[in-house]
Amino acid sequence: MRIPCPHCGERGHEEFAYYGAADPRRPDADAPLEAWHDYVYLRDNPAGPHRELWQHVHGCRRWLEVTRDTRSHAIAAARDVAARGTA
Amino acid sequence: MTYSFLRLAAEALRGQTGWTPAWRDPEPKAEYDALVVGGGGHGLATAYYLAREHGITNVAVLEKGWIGSGNAGRNTTIIRSNYLLPGNEAFYEHSMKLWEGLEQDLNYNAMVSQRGVLNLVNSDAARDAAARRGNAMRLHGVDAELLDADGVRAMVPYLDFDNARFPIKGGLLQRRGGTARHDAVVWGFARAADRRGVDIVQNCEVTGIRVSNGRVMGVETTRGFIGAGKVGLAVAGNSSRLAGMAGMRLPIESHVLQAFVSEAIKPLIDCVITFGAGHFYISQSDKGGLVFGGDIDGYNSYAQRGGLPLVEDVMEAFMALLPLAGRLRVLRSWGGIMDMSMDGSPIIDRSPIEGLYLNTGWCYGGFKATPASGWCFAWTMAKDEAHPLNAAMRLDRFASGALIDEKGAGPYPNKH
Ligand SMILES: Cc1cc2nc3c(=O)[nH]c(=O)nc-3n(C[C@H](O)[C@H](O)[C@H](O)COP(=O)(O)OP(=O)(O)OC[C@H]3O[C@@H](n4cnc5c(N)ncnc54)[C@H](O)[C@@H]3O)c2cc1C
Ligand SMILES: [Zn+2]
Numbered sequence: 267m268r269i270p271c272p273h274c275g276e277r278g279h280e281e282f283a284y285y286g287a288a289d290p291r292r293p294d295a296d297a298p299l300e301a302w303h304d305y306v307y308l309r310d311n312p313a314g315p316h317r318e319l320w321q322h323v324h325g326c327r328r329w330l331e332v333t334r335d336t337r338s339h340a341i342a343a344a345r346d347v348a349a350r351g352t353a
Numbered sequence: 354m355t356y357s358f359l360r361l362a363a364e365a366l367r368g369q370t371g372w373t374p375a376w377r378d379p380e381p382k383a384e385y386d387a388l389v390v391g392g393g394g395h396g397l398a399t400a401y402y403l404a405r406e407h408g409i410t411n412v413a414v415l416e417k418g419w420i421g422s423g424n425a426g427r428n429t430t431i432i433r434s435n436y437l438l439p440g441n442e443a444f445y446e447h448s449m450k451l452w453e454g455l456e457q458d459l460n461y462n463a464m465v466s467q468r469g470v471l472n473l474v475n476s477d478a479a480r481d482a483a484a485r486r487g488n489a490m491r492l493h494g495v496d497a498e499l500l501d502a503d504g505v506r507a508m509v510p511y512l513d514f515d516n517a518r519f520p521i522k523g524g525l526l527q528r529r530g531g532t533a534r535h536d537a538v539v540w541g542f543a544r545a546a547d548r549r550g551v552d553i554v555q556n557c558e559v560t561g562i563r564v565s566n567g568r569v570m571g572v573e574t575t576r577g578f579i580g581a582g583k584v585g586l587a588v589a590g591n592s593s594r595l596a597g598m599a600g601m602r603l604p605i606e607s608h609v610l611q612a613f614v615s616e617a618i619k620p621l622i623d624c625v626i627t628f629g630a631g632h633f634y635i636s637q638s639d640k641g642g643l644v645f646g647g648d649i650d651g652y653n654s655y656a657q658r659g660g661l662p663l664v665e666d667v668m669e670a671f672m673a674l675l676p677l678a679g680r681l682r683v684l685r686s687w688g689g690i691m692d693m694s695m696d697g698s699p700i701i702d703r704s705p706i707e708g709l710y711l712n713t714g715w716c717y718g719g720f721k722a723t724p725a726s727g728w729c730f731a732w733t734m735a736k737d738e739a740h741p742l743n744a745a746m747r748l749d750r751f752a753s754g755a756l757i758d759e760k761g762a763g764p765y766p767n768k769h
Contacts, residue, residue, distance in 0.1 A: 307752075
């Protein structure tokens with residue numbers, strides 16, 4: 267599997283560290299416990315396209331949001347997390 | 354048909370013409386008292402114990418492919434009960450006790466071999482951790498022996514003891530641990546369940562779960578709707594997909610774990626050895642191949658194959674432990690999809706939907722759990738409550754904070 271880093275080009279995935287799903291967004295500090303439970307523990311875990319976070323630790327060290335199909339490992343998109351804003 | 358020495362002798366004389374299929378191939382009925390989704394070890398064991406322990410025999414196991422085509426037929430067959438935490442250890446020891454009587458119970462040769470599981474330690478800190486784990490096991494009445502380097506050398510002299518980076522300083526040995534033949538476990542449970550009236554329905558994929566007023570009504574399948582008041586999910590790496598059909602999200606990620614087998618060699622390794630300095634475990638099959646594996650690849654995957662970086666990692670650990678690996682050829686490698694939970698421990702519990710039960714989160718250690726998992730899941734489904742052995746394996750522990758995190762790694766499935 268090779269990940270197209272927007273800064274460094276296509277690199278083997280062993281240069282990257284995997285974090286997990288990119289969709290869960292940190293709730294407000296005073297959000298109800300349920301929102302925190304969802305954020306920390308529950309995952310969609312789809313068989314198909316999955317937005318996920320990888321850090322290019324042996325390259326530019328930037329965090330990337332990668333959209334990868336978990337059945338084929340085909341990567342549809344990779345962008346710097348800065349590009350996705352805070353929404 | 355009961356298997357026995359007499360039967361074997363009689364069939365030898367008759368040219369092996371009298372054997373009948375080990376289980377039937379029934380058409381699914383429109384309705385059952387209970388359904389188990391997933392024909393792996395856990396699902397089949399659940400059906401067997403539902404029938405044997407609770408007298409619930411109007412049961413079907415629904416399997417999308419053939420039984421044992423998932424992780425049950427892909428694992429490295431190690432069985433052990435060397436856990437640290439109270440929520441786990443009594444459960445795994447119950448499993449070990451069931452393994453010890455399984456073949457007589459099932460009337461099937463599952464090739465359970467208590468050849469010993471030896472966890473090596475490579476540093477003083479690792480020795481302290483092993484001593485702690487061994488003491489925890491003994492407090493639960495489980496056998497554990499701490500060996501020094503000489504003790505390990507006497508057992509397995511061919512390891513690289515004086516490796517400059519990873520010298521072997523000793524090990525924690527569970528003599529009652531070992532291996533079992535994974536396919537035979539599947540077939541044994543299938544046959545024993547079938548003999549008690551359970552329908553084993555293969556090539557029957559569950560595509561939907563029908564819920565009405567918070568109660569499960571049955572499942573949609575590729576062979577039509579099948580009704581049941583109780584539905585148990587035991588689908589390992591596909592747990593999130595099945596739970597999703599009932600509108601639930603689980604504290605689970607699916608990851609691929611690879612395993613390898615070498616060409617056959619003369620008998621060399623007569624126990625199970627695990628490497629302490631890296632994640633690596635090895636044993637030798639009866640056919641002579643060395644069976645080994647390591648870590649999961651580390652990213653969400655539903656592809657039953659892994660990547661080369663992990664292959665390299667496993668081979669490096671193999672070489673560090675056993676330099677003779679350099680002269681061996683690897684025959685095959687494969688992968689299976691693990692249900693990695695957020696604390697590394699399993700879930701055997703009811704779900705928020707009445708009549709729907711969850712059996713998941715086995716990570717890469719669910720083979721050893723097969724008998725106890727089926728036993729406890731059957732109890733939970735039959736009585737609608739947990740047995741004390743699986744009382745801690747709750748779904749709501751992630752909300753309550755009562756996690757069972759053996760490694761203390763936190764909510765990162767790829768770190769367990
Ligand atoms: C490479 C590898 C090595 C391992 N080594 C060990 C080890 O040494 N020791 C150990 O204790 N554990 C080990 N494990 C883990 C162990 O194999 C699993 O935890 C255990 O087998 C999971 O339970 P199961 O047998 O019921 O799963 P499975 O055999 O995966 O059963 C689940 C079944 O559900 C079916 N299914 C899925 N979706 C549907 C659907 N929609 N409808 C109908 N059926 C469906 C699948 O086809 C599958 O047959 C290993 C796993 C792997 C992959
Ligand atoms: Zn980069």
